Amino acid sequence: MFTQNLNRRVFVKKMATSAAVVSAVSLFPGIVFAEEQQVNLTEDNLNWKKAPCRFCGVGCGLLIGISNGKAVAVKGDPRSSVNKGLACVKGYHSVMALYGKDRLKKPLVKKNGVFVETSMKEALDLVASKMSETIKNHGKDAVSIYGSGQWAIPDGYIASKLFKGCIGTNNIEANARLCMASAVTGFMTSFGMDEPMGCYEDIDYANVFVLWGNNMAEMHPVLFSRMLDQRQKRGIKIIDFATRTTRTSNAADKSILFKPQTDLAVANAICYEIIKNNWVNKNFVETNCKFQKGKTNIGHGLTDDFKFKDEPEQIDFDAFKVFLEDYIPEKVEKYSGVAARDIKYMAALYGDPNKKVVSFWCMGPNQHTRGTWMNNLIYNIHLLTGKISSPGNSPFSLTGQPSACGTAREVGTFTHKLPKGLVANEKDRAFAAKIWGVPVENIPDKPTHHTMSMFRALDRGEIKFMWIQVTNPMVTIPNLNRYRKGAEKEGRFIVVSDVYPTPTTDVADVILPSAMWIEKTGLFGNSERRTQFWEQMLTPPGEAMDDGKQLLEVAERLGYGKYFQYSKENYAEEVYNEYTQFHAGKKHGMAPLEVLKKEAGMIWPFVDGKPTKWRFNSKYDPACEKEGFHFYGNEDGKAVIWQRPYEAPAESPDSEYPFWLNTGRVVEHWHTGSMTRRISVLHKAVPNSYVELNPEEAKELGIKNRDRVRITSRRGTIVMLASVNERGVPPRGQVFVPFFDEHFLINELTLDSYCPISNEPDYKKCAVKIEKV
Amino acid sequence: MKRLKIISFVVFLMIAAVIIIGRSIKATYEKTSIDENDKSLNSEHDSILLHVNILDVNNIIDKNARFKNTAKYFSNRAYEGAPPTVPHEVEGTQIGGKACLKCHETGGYVDKFKANAPIVPHPNFENCIQCHVPVNTKNEFKDSNWELVTNKSSSEITNQALLTSPPVIPHTITKTDDCLSCHSGLGIKKVRVTHPERTNCRQCHVPKYTQKDEQDEFIRKPLVNN
Incomplete structure (x- = not known):
């Protein structure tokens, strides 16, 4: 605030200065009024329209x-309660991604190994004829679609209806399998219902934030800034629990490092301490929780024929206590590298009845060969202490894509899912068939392939046709060498809908140019269950067309037009109105379009004109059927505390490959960089990927910053620049590589092991060796 | 005769005063952008009184008179209002915070970079790297059709009701704006104000547009119904 006292002398001096400035202005107007360079002068006024950000799952307005x-x-939308007027560097420059010179504007068809331009009509004819030919010759399950958490809600919905409801195959997956599947199975196994119970408003009430393997300063910067803001105002604490030192660690109040995979043990040790010190909220646990254990030694999904089904078993509190005896902090310290006092410190923060705690996590616990377990374990801590479903007490699973929740998870663009429920349930199939207006026999009752299995089936040749929309698997699939070769094999037909050429369009037989983001009308759903609508603001370039419209055109050509009676101009809104029938009711009711058009998004369940900010708590959630808490996702209304042990990952460093390889992102680039690298500001800030080394080890290996380094795993090898003491600093025995750069395909090195429950691959752990080139 | 001299001198002074004041006010309403449709103003709190040390700005100018102009303003921004890139080296392991604020909180000459550091309009945000990124290459990944479009107009605009009334604010104000970071000595010289020391800008300068669609227009009921 303005505290400086102006004494008379200073005041006179100021007046004199002002007068001098004024005189100078009048005597030499040129000083102030010199003609400035004017750039692209336009007399038109700007017209501001609202849209959710195209990039991450935070969902800034x-x-x-x-x-x-x-x-x-x-600019950031000040009316959005997500970002309150702030954005990050990607959001601020997002619109520049629309204007790359190499934007795809015409469909391309590969003829004799070269791409030839064609018209949209012909390209779509070809796609449809290839599809029906494949179905005729090889069966329905030989065609597949692979989309993403960047599908707008109508796109994903049309894809699901076309493939499951009309064609009759469950061969639909989305890249959200690679980032959110463990979060989903975590929610389903613990609460019987997907998606966080709280919302971002929890940030305004919590006293402590524990970040589980989550570099929020770079990956969820707007939420991180909201936390920093609270720290200035209320003195909250931020604990960074991670495997390497990042900008988040440096900004946190405390940084605690653990060895890869041992987060499982530390989470159990925290539970042990909570119980030992009587910090358990007994009343809460007795009325609202039950204890279960599942199978152990569950494998890593490395072979094509791998199958797993968990068998949950009821246990009691005493059995759970006995199980935790293996995780006394002093024991866990030995292999986790986390000092026992740090474990006790974290337990004390969770255990303190006067502190409200939010846990944030994203890819760390999710891209984990025990991803589902890790999610369960964080819920265990919150359930034991009763710190859940109330303002400021929130285990909060963040997402990485703008509509990972809205489209992939809520529409259910996965092989086992329907917009509501599972393909395996007769009731759910009947319900879907009714809304879709298709015969119920159309929807097959068995899930087919999850993502890794789908790309393996493509490699083996069981899948012959794959349509890839809004994603770039030829950069992101782990153990990439195998799957790229698979996609390039004879007899495979790959259709790619995208906005720019990528390594994925390289393997395509047909490339369809897509309309992007604000070039169409659409809806996204973010991490806090907020559905956001935007209207078309621009005309797509050339023949570029919405992904949803492409699907509608092909549906028409396949003879399913009668199931898709939407108007051409307004299909997105009509699809949304049809879709919301699936979720009607107090548990998942979605806001109608007229509300979404007016507001900067709305949280579901939207009941009686109001969003439900905290689910499962009768104070805030009208769907609760009893006083206090009601975890209505499970039939008995109880949440599950899971007995989940520590188990080793599929591959650990050894004498031949002595380093852990961890992969991830940087604040400037989003996903595979196909959009952000075409934004000058972002590309110039981080023009290429690099490998972060531990400074001591770099010295021992004679590697200096910017030296060329060969990094090799059992699956591949690349040469890239070293980064020493720059952005992130891995501890000894670990290296880190951002995955956005298509010139340095780090996923050729990663391992395609996955969590057997969620089938989500582990991008954070495999063994590599490092040599100076 | 003497009286006439005095009167004419006073008249001369008055005319001079009118011209000087007029010009100085004119200097403040040089347009940078106009946005009629914007309905998104944040609270007064965010854009005033953030800088308690702003008064030193005048001294800084005297020593190192390197004013910014609009060309400079756009040299590291993608569009008007875009977060500027960082033209100097930064240490990557930190989110910014105090390290950036050391120079940018008050602005002024920094010997290390031989340049004037601009004042950050939002010193309350610590996560600097969230929006401000360095420039590490001159090359592009792919060329772009992006064009810088400014809404700058050289034509006169009427943002004053009366000749001497305080001009209204012709541009949008975002969350991160602080008037003085552009309108004081280290900002763009075209839009410098003559009275940075007052700091409570919105006491006199109000936004040009109203939040029309937020609320129905107020219509007083007639006193007598006929």
């Missing part, structure tokens, strides 16, 4: 400045 049919500026 943006205002897009439109002038003369072009997007020219961005």
